[in-house]
Amino acid sequence: MNFVVADFKKKCQKIVRSLVDDLNKLNPNLVNTSIFASIKIKYFNNEVPLYQIAKIEVKEAKIILITPFDQKNKNLIGEITNKIQKIHLGLEIVNCGKCVKIVIPQLTYEKRKSFVKILKSKIEHYKVEIRNLRRLEIKKIKTQNEGTSKDQIANLKNSLQEVLNQEMKIIQKLEQDKEKEILTI
Numbered sequence: 001m002n003f004v005v006a007d008f009k010k011k012c013q014k015i016v017r018s019l020v021d022d023l024n025k026l027n028p029n030l031v032n033t034s035i036f037a038s039i040k041i042k043y044f045n046n047e048v049p050l051y052q053i054a055k056i057e058v059k060e061a062k063i064i065l066i067t068p069f070d071q072k073n074k075n076l077i078g079e080i081t082n083k084i085q086k087i088h089l090g091l092e093i094v095n096c097g098k099c100v101k102i103v104i105p106q107l108t109y110e111k112r113k114s115f116v117k118i119l120k121s122k123i124e125h126y127k128v129e130i131r132n133l134r135r136l137e138i139k140k141i142k143t144q145n146e147g148t149s150k151d152q153i154a155n156l157k158n159s160l161q162e163v164l165n166q167e168m169k170i171i172q173k174l175e176q177d178k179e180k181e182i183l184t185i
Contacts, residue, residue, distance in 0.1 A: 005159045008137050012130055012167040019126040019171065023178050026119060031058050031104050036066070039083050043076065054080065062106070067099040090114060115182045123175045127168065134164050 025035040033056045040047040041054075050056065053076070054068045066084075068076045081095045084102065090111060092103040105111065141148075141156055 004137065004141060004156060005163060008133070008160055009163045009167075011133055012163060015126055015129055015133070016167055016170055016174075019122070019174065022122055022126075023119070023174060026115065026122070026178070027181075031062060031064060033058060033064060035087070036064075036084070039087070041076070041079050041083055043070075043073075043079075050080065050083070059101075062104040064102040064104070065099055066102065071098060112183055116179055119175065119178055119182065123171060127171060130164060130167055130171075134160050 025032070025037070027035075036050050036056055039050040041050055042048075043053050050066070053070065054066050056064065056066050059065045066080060068080065070076060077095055077097065077100060080100050081093055084091065084093055084100065090105070092105055094101040094103065107115075137160055138157055141153060145153065
């Protein structure tokens with residue numbers, strides 16, 4: 001039965017690693033092209049990572065320029081613009097016709113607070129994901145181990161809850177550190 005807890009812990013750690021990657025993209029103090037790494041663009045009926053179909057470069061301190069390699073495909077610029085707008089980072093996005101210019105605004109305190117709201121939304125998403133994972137594991141334990149005593153099932157539930165609590169503490173620490181980083185000028 002310990003393998004159930006170990007497997008749950010591995011899955012939780014994978015979720016936390018995914019959260020850390022997501023939080024690294026949320027950095028209002030630095031111009032960083034990695035915020036676009038997970039964006040996939042529809043290109044010839046396939047979902048393709050943005051970096052495979054466009055050059056992403058930092059032009060100036062607060063400007064990112066995205067230039068598609070295929071300049072003949074006029075729909076590509078609109079698709080890129082729409083996908084970037086959907087990630088809701090409060091960026092100023094300008095469609096220049098042959099490229100997409102992204103201006104990172106100077107952050108006011110209100111803007112930093114809006115980044116904190118985005119942070120809290122992302123954190124809550126990952127917390128829910130871990131809770132749902134625990135719920136599924138408990139359901140699986142109940143259905144697969146019908147011959148197991150109630151005490152053993154209760155012990156497994158407690159072990160899963162302990163792992164969940166440990167991971168939630170890690171997430172809470174990540175949230176506090178990131179919030180402090182965002183609010184620091």
